[in-house]
Amino acid sequence: xxxxxxxxxxxxxxxxxxxxxxxxxxxxxxxxxxxxxxxxxxxxxxxxxxxxxxxxxxxxxxxxxxxxxxxxxxxxxxxxxxxxxxxxxxxxxxxxxxxxxxxxxxxxxxxxxxxxxxxxxxxxxxxxxxxxxxxxxxxxxxxxxxxxxxxxxxxxxxxxxxxxxxxxxxxxxxxxxxxxxxxxxxxxxxxxxxxxxxxxxxxxxxxxxxxxxxxxxxxxxxxxxxxxxxxxxxxxxxxxxxxxxxxxxxxxxxxxxxxxxxxxxxxxxxxxxxxxxxxxxxxxxxxxxxxxxxxxxxxxx
Amino acid sequence: xxxxxxxxxxxxxxxxxxxxxxxxxxxxxxxxxxxxxxxxxxxxxxxxxxxxxxxxxxxxxxxxxxxxxxxxxxxxxxxxxxxxxxxxxxxxxxxxxxxxxxxxxxxxxxxxxxxxxxxxxxxxxxxxxxxxxxxxxxxxxxxxxxxxxxxxxxxxxxxxxxxxxxxxxxxxxxxxxxxxxxxxxxxxxxxxxxxxxxxxxxxxxxxxxxxxxxxxxxxxxxxxxxxxxxxxxxxxxxxxxxxxxxxxxxxxxxxxxxxxxxxxxxxxxxxxxxxxxxxxxxxxxx
Amino acid sequence: xxxxxxxxxxxxxxxxxxxxxxxxxxxxxxxxxxxxxxxxxxxxxxxxxxxxxxxxxxxxxxxxxxxxxxxxxxxxxxxxxxxxxxxxxxxxxxxxxxxxxxxxxxxxxxxxxxxxxxxxxxxxxxxxxxxxxxxxxxxxxxxxxxxxxxxxxxxxxxxxxxxxxxxxxxxxxxxxxxxxxxxxxxxxxxxxxxxxxxxxxxxxxxxxxxxxxxxxxxxxxxxxxxxxxxxxxxxxxxxxxxxxxxxxxxxxxxxxxxxxxxxxxxxxxxxxxxxxxxxxxxxxxxxxxxxxxxxxxxxxxxxxxxxxxxxxxxxxxxxxxxxxxxxxxxxxxxxxxxxxxxxxxxxxxxxxxxxxxxxxxxxxx
Numbered sequence: 001x002x003x004x005x006x007x008x009x010x011x012x013x014x015x016x017x018x019x020x021x022x023x024x025x026x027x028x029x030x031x032x033x034x035x036x037x038x039x040x041x042x043x044x045x046x047x048x049x050x051x052x053x054x055x056x057x058x059x060x061x062x063x064x065x066x067x068x069x070x071x072x073x074x075x076x077x078x079x080x081x082x083x084x085x086x087x088x089x090x091x092x093x094x095x096x097x098x099x100x101x102x103x104x105x106x107x108x109x110x111x112x113x114x115x116x117x118x119x120x121x122x123x124x125x126x127x128x129x130x131x132x133x134x135x136x137x138x139x140x141x142x143x144x145x146x147x148x149x150x151x152x153x154x155x156x157x158x159x160x161x162x163x164x165x166x167x168x169x170x171x172x173x174x175x176x177x178x179x180x181x182x183x184x185x186x187x188x189x190x191x192x193x194x195x196x197x198x199x200x201x202x203x204x205x206x207x208x209x210x211x212x213x214x215x216x217x218x219x220x221x222x223x224x225x226x227x228x229x230x231x232x233x234x235x236x237x238x239x240x241x242x243x244x245x246x247x248x249x250x251x252x253x254x255x256x257x258x259x260x261x262x263x264x265x266x267x268x269x270x271x272x273x274x275x276x277x278x279x280x281x282x283x284x285x286x287x288x289x290x291x292x293x294x295x296x297x298x299x300x301x
Numbered sequence: 302x303x304x305x306x307x308x309x310x311x312x313x314x315x316x317x318x319x320x321x322x323x324x325x326x327x328x329x330x331x332x333x334x335x336x337x338x339x340x341x342x343x344x345x346x347x348x349x350x351x352x353x354x355x356x357x358x359x360x361x362x363x364x365x366x367x368x369x370x371x372x373x374x375x376x377x378x379x380x381x382x383x384x385x386x387x388x389x390x391x392x393x394x395x396x397x398x399x400x401x402x403x404x405x406x407x408x409x410x411x412x413x414x415x416x417x418x419x420x421x422x423x424x425x426x427x428x429x430x431x432x433x434x435x436x437x438x439x440x441x442x443x444x445x446x447x448x449x450x451x452x453x454x455x456x457x458x459x460x461x462x463x464x465x466x467x468x469x470x471x472x473x474x475x476x477x478x479x480x481x482x483x484x485x486x487x488x489x490x491x492x493x494x495x496x497x498x499x500x501x502x503x504x505x506x507x508x509x510x511x512x513x514x515x516x517x518x519x520x521x522x523x524x525x526x527x528x529x530x531x532x533x534x535x536x537x538x539x540x541x542x543x544x545x546x547x548x549x550x551x552x553x554x555x556x557x558x559x560x561x562x563x564x565x566x567x568x569x570x571x572x573x574x575x576x577x578x579x580x581x582x583x584x585x586x587x
Numbered sequence: 588x589x590x591x592x593x594x595x596x597x598x599x600x601x602x603x604x605x606x607x608x609x610x611x612x613x614x615x616x617x618x619x620x621x622x623x624x625x626x627x628x629x630x631x632x633x634x635x636x637x638x639x640x641x642x643x644x645x646x647x648x649x650x651x652x653x654x655x656x657x658x659x660x661x662x663x664x665x666x667x668x669x670x671x672x673x674x675x676x677x678x679x680x681x682x683x684x685x686x687x688x689x690x691x692x693x694x695x696x697x698x699x700x701x702x703x704x705x706x707x708x709x710x711x712x713x714x715x716x717x718x719x720x721x722x723x724x725x726x727x728x729x730x731x732x733x734x735x736x737x738x739x740x741x742x743x744x745x746x747x748x749x750x751x752x753x754x755x756x757x758x759x760x761x762x763x764x765x766x767x768x769x770x771x772x773x774x775x776x777x778x779x780x781x782x783x784x785x786x787x788x789x790x791x792x793x794x795x796x797x798x799x800x801x802x803x804x805x806x807x808x809x810x811x812x813x814x815x816x817x818x819x820x821x822x823x824x825x826x827x828x829x830x831x832x833x834x835x836x837x838x839x840x841x842x843x844x845x846x847x848x849x850x851x852x853x854x855x856x857x858x859x860x861x862x863x864x865x866x867x868x869x870x871x872x873x874x875x876x877x878x879x880x881x882x883x884x885x886x887x888x889x890x891x892x893x894x895x896x897x898x899x900x901x902x903x904x905x906x907x908x909x910x911x912x913x914x915x916x917x918x919x920x921x922x923x924x925x926x927x928x929x930x931x932x933x934x935x936x937x938x939x940x941x942x943x944x945x946x947x948x949x950x951x952x
Contacts, residue, residue: 016658019489020408023400027464028416030457034438035423038431045433054437098321101314114573115322118329121569121576122562123518125535129542129558130328133335133551134348144347174328182577235427238520242539256521259429264525269433276429283427477672480639485686485733486660495685499676 039280046274052267063274072250073275076258079165080282083254084233086169087176091229092222094173095180100210102181103188113185116178124175128242131171132158164244164252168236171243176232180225187221188214223290230286234279255279336360336556343551359552363560367553369540372529376560379537383517385448386533390455391512397456398463398508399501403493405464406471407479417468424461432525439526446528454526455516462515463508470504471497507575514565514576534561588650589740589773590615591636596645598631605631607797608645615650618767618774622784623794624820629777632794633745636775638662649740660689665734669746671726673718673733679705680714683732704732724755731766744776748783760786781821785809793817810939815948818869818941824905827875827915829868830945833858839868841910844893845930852937853886854951861951869941872905875917878934886938891930892917906931 046064049057067073098116102109119127134140137156145153157163191214199209237256240246246253246261253261255275263272331348337355338346365375405417435454436445444450474497482492523533532540538561542554569576591613598606606628613619621629634640636647638659646655654662665686673682681688683704684697692700705711708728718726727747734742744763748756764787767774778784784791785805793800793808793816801813812818818826831839837855841848852858858866878889892915894906899921906917917933942951 016489020404020410020413023404024413024416027397027401027420027460030460031416031420031423034431034435034457035426036419038434039426041434042430094321098318101318104311104314106315106318112318112322113577114570115325117573117577118566118569119325121514121565121573123520123535123565125518125520125539126558126562127328129538129554130332132542133555134328134331136551139343139551140348144349147347174325178325231425235429238535241520241524242542245543256427256429259432260521260525263433273433276427276432279427280430283425287422287425475670475672477668477670478674480634480637480659481666481668481672481733482674482685483639483659484637484664484666485737486689487685491689496674496676 042273042276045269046277048270050269050273052269054269063270064278067271067274067278070271072253073255073258075250076253076255079252080233080254083165083169083172083236084230086166087172087233088226088229090169090173091177091180092225094177095225096184098177098181099184099188102185113182116181118178119175120179122175124236124238125242127171127175128239128244131167131174132243135167135170158244159248161248161251164248168240168243168252168254171239172232172236175239176229180229183221183225184218187218191217227286227290231283234282234286255282332555332559336363336552336559338552340548340550340552359550359556360560362550363541363553363556367541367550367557368544369532369537370529370544376534376537376541376557378530379532379534380560382448382527382531382537383533383535386451386455387513387516390452390459390516391509393452394456394459394463394512395505395508397460398465399467399505400493401460401464402467402469402471403497405468406474407476408489417464420461420464424465428458428521432521436525446526446531448527448531451522451526451531451533454522455519458522459512459516463512466508466511467501467504470501474500503575506572507578510568510572510575513568517565537561588615590648590650591741591773591775592646592648593632593636594646594648596632596635596647597643598628598635598640599643605797606635606642609797609799611792611799611802613773613775616771616773618776618787618789620776620778620784620788620791621794622778622781622791622820623800625779626796627794628797629794630745633666633743633775633777636741637664637666637743663737663740664743665737665739665741666743666745667727667730667734667747669749671718671730671747671750673726673729675718678715678717679710679721679729679732682718682729683736686733686737700736701732704735707735708732723751724759727751727759731763735770740773742772742774744774746777746779748778748780756783763787782823785821791821793820795820812869812941813950815867815869815943815950818943818950822871824872824916824918827868827870827872827910827913828943829870829910829913829915831866831868831911833864833866835859839866841868842912843890843910844908845891848888848890850888850935850937851886852940852942854940854942857952858942863945863951865945866951867943867945867948869943870915870935870937871939872916872918874936874939875915875919875933876936877919877922878932882934882936884936884938886936886940888935888937889932890935891932893930 045054047058047060049055049059049062102112106112135155135158136142137159140155142153142155145155157167195213195217196209199213204212235256236254237260240252240254240257244252246257250258256279259272259275259279262268262275334350334352335343335348336359337352337357339354339356339358342350342353363375364377366373367375369376369379405413439445439447439450439454442450444453478496479492482496487495517533518535519533520535520539523536524539527533527536538557541557591611593609593611593613596606596609597604609628609632611619621632623629631640635642638654638657638661642655646653648654649662649664674685677685680698680701683701684692687697687700701714702711705714708731710725710728710732713721713725713729718729721729727750730747747763748759751759760783767787776787785808788805790802790804791808792802795816801808801817803811808817808821812821815828819828829841831841831850834840834849837852837857837859839850839852841850852868875892892906892908894908894917896907898905898907902921903918904921906919908915908917919931919933943949944951
């Protein structure tokens with residue numbers, strides 16, 4: 001009989017038992033400190049009198065009061081609502097329709113999909129730079145339309161207080177709708193063919209089939225898309241910096257830009273921290289109900 | 302539905318899809334053509350016109366001598382800054398993510414799922430809440446405004462995603478393979494090396510491409526944690542575009558934007574399907 | 588050398604007790620089969636023996652040595668998995684020698700063993716192929732080869748034939764039996780297929796709900812079941828269970844479609860002693876046959892029976908009738924000349940009948 005087993009010593013065995021935990025330890029430490037710990041730190045800072053440097057003198061919700069009394073923050077928040085809703089709704093609509101059309105056994109589907117998705121490969125800064133030029137008041141779209149014969153065409157949104165935020169919507173939709181399309185396309189592909197055949201036999205036409213059978217099945221994809229798009233919207237910083245710089249003035253500011261300006265440029269850490277915490281609560285307000293309903297749904301199954 | 306109706310229907314679908322394709326391509330077209338024109342032509346002409354006498358002047362200037370704030374060295378040094386940040390950050394975060402994913406998929410212990418959940422949750426926080434304390438930490442470590450500091454930040458916040466990718470991939474490996482290897486006498490690392498690594502090429506590709514794109518395109522961490530001389534190309538691009546010494550040179554701006562976008566675009570064109578897999582993998586888990 | 592003693596092993600997962608105190612003594616070279624319905628704990632027990640699961644309490648002895656705390660690789664045990672668990676990126680040769688490689692055996696020695704094992708299992712022409720290029724039966728052999736190469740003291744087989752089609756399963760069953768004869772090593776084998784259990788085992792442990800219901804030779808399990816569960820689990824088609832009232836003198840009262848019978852059985856006096864008024868009569872279908880003039884005896888009772896359904900199986904015909912309101916299967920020869928719906932003459936052999944307690948299902952001897 002061949003006896004070739006090597007018996008391990010006691011300590012080596014115990015090491016093996018702890019190895020999985022040891023491997024995860026650095027990441028766990030980083031997570032505890034750099035995610036959750038930092039959140040607590042920022043939260044605490046938002047309750048202090050900090051200016052250029054942290055000063056640990058607690059002043060309750062003073063910074064939050066100052067924050068919400070700040071007209072610029074008001075603008076940032078309302079911009080976020082406007083931008084967020086438009087961005088999400090338009091991206092969903094475009095993404096859904098493109099996905100539905102692409103699902104019709106199109107030739108060159110691969111090439112078309114590649115074209116729809118390439119904007120996501122590019123930085124928001126690049127996107128902002130490109131659209132800043134395209135929407136340039138004197139030389140961009142306005143000039144193009146005039147050259148094409150529409151001599152009275154005006155397009156100066158980029159420098160108009162009330163319209164600047166909409167330029168951000170345009171650029172953001174251009175960048176992200178392809179991704180929504182990819183999500184819906186994957187969802188559509190996952191719909192069981194036999195359901196569509198059953199609807200056909202039941203006499204439904206194409207539109208009815210989509211409305212009554214297919215779209216309800218895609219509900220989870222809708223929710224995922226909304227969550228992800230909301231997340232992108234709340235975090236939007238790069239695009240604004242590059243496209244409008246928050247301007248004109250601060251007319252197209254978003255919370256992320258506000259936070260950066262006050263925390264790092266204006267040396268008002270307290271308010272910056274408070275604005276960051278508000279952003280966090282915003283994200284949680286979207287995320288927590290979604291996760292809760294997901295968890296409950298899977299438990300029910 | 303008659304044949305003609307069906308035909309018209311399909312034709313309109315194709316037209317619509319084609320129109321959107323043009324819409325998506327338009328900015329790229331504009332960027333390229335503008336970067337090849339000279340300033341006079343830009344002022345006289347319009348967005349969609351083709352360049353009369355295409356020249357690489359703007360590109361050369363963008364690369365080597367354009368002004369990004371107080372320096373006028375073009376984008377070249379910042380391109381290489383980005384390279385020096387991206388390469389280690391991608392490699393380290395991918396490697397750590399692979400080991401983490403391996404543990405979470407096949408070596409579960411009490412609390413490991415909770416840990417995974419907490420890690421995943423952390424993916425979703427807006428980074429604004431960690432900007433300030435991380436700045437303090439980097440200063441404490443003596444890494445403020447350094448490339449190493451940026452690499453550290455990208456690794457720390459990238460590991461959550463890379464772990465997600467690998468864990469979801471490794472979960473589908475049959476656990477009986479691990480048991481068989483254990484009986485065969487392989488230890489923790491030997492099982493990883495002989496059984497998991499050889500099948501990991503697809504997920505490595507997805508993860509590396511995803512991380513490369515995310516980190517190369519990052520602006521927030523770049524603008525907060527870098528100093529003059531250590532800025533990544535996205536920050537330099539923004540500076541370049543917003544610095545107008547003399548008149549605005551739109552062609553240089555566009556060339557600069559294209560230079561900044563080129564690496565990730567090239568990766569996308571060559572390996573796009575892996576990029577998409579990365580996108581939808583992250584979305585599916587959400 | 589390869590004897591295995593399972594001493595009072597329990598295993599709890601969270602709040603569920605999956606193994607409730609298992610005691611089995613396996614002799615060196617014995618072929619022991621663990622059989623039972625899904626969820627009975629047989630795979631958990633197998634994993635515990637291999638060391639892939641830690642036991643909650645109890646001990647495991649291999650050739651007299653306490654191996655309860657040893658890791659799998661130190662127990663000198665090899666396992667063949669239900670899904671074969673072949674390493675997908677390695678070729679057949681490396682799959683077989685991987686365990687030897689991990690133990691530091693030099694390449695020449697490994698190659699020699701791989702050759703030996705491969706020719707024994709007739710897979711030497713497949714050594715360079717990857718698992719994805721093999722058929723199910725070939726993969727199974729490679730899995731066995733991997734176990735054989737290690738020359739362990741005990742082999743564990745976890746439902747190795749479940750993924751094969753019926754014909755292949757029968758072939759491989761014979762192969763495994765031949766292998767056992769040749770190697771003489773202890774084998775612990777898990778299956779849910781009771782035919783496999785009956786044909787391969789030296790002894791069978793029937794498990795249910797984490798406990799061993801009975802441990803015995805195939806014949807003992809078949810003819811002398813410890814309780815109603817074991818009796819009903821082993822044997823295909825399954826044993827008939829007929830609830831009967833007991834007369835004062837220990838005879839069983841049976842109502843068929845056309846007769847009222849008082850059946851005298853071998854355990855009559857014991858039954859009287861127990862004082863039970865009701866009992867469950869266990870009678871295997873092969874005990875209800877067409878009249879066989881050559882088989883007479885004290886316990887052979889001629890009857891006629893009305894059969895509702897017949898299932899011709901080729902070699903036999905299964906006929907389904909009714910006693911005391913429950914379905915009764917009889918195993919008749921195809922020439923028995925029965926027709927559904929008519930009263931057919933049969934004979935019942937009560938010599939091997941078994942009795943079970945009406946509520947506990949325990950065997951009444």
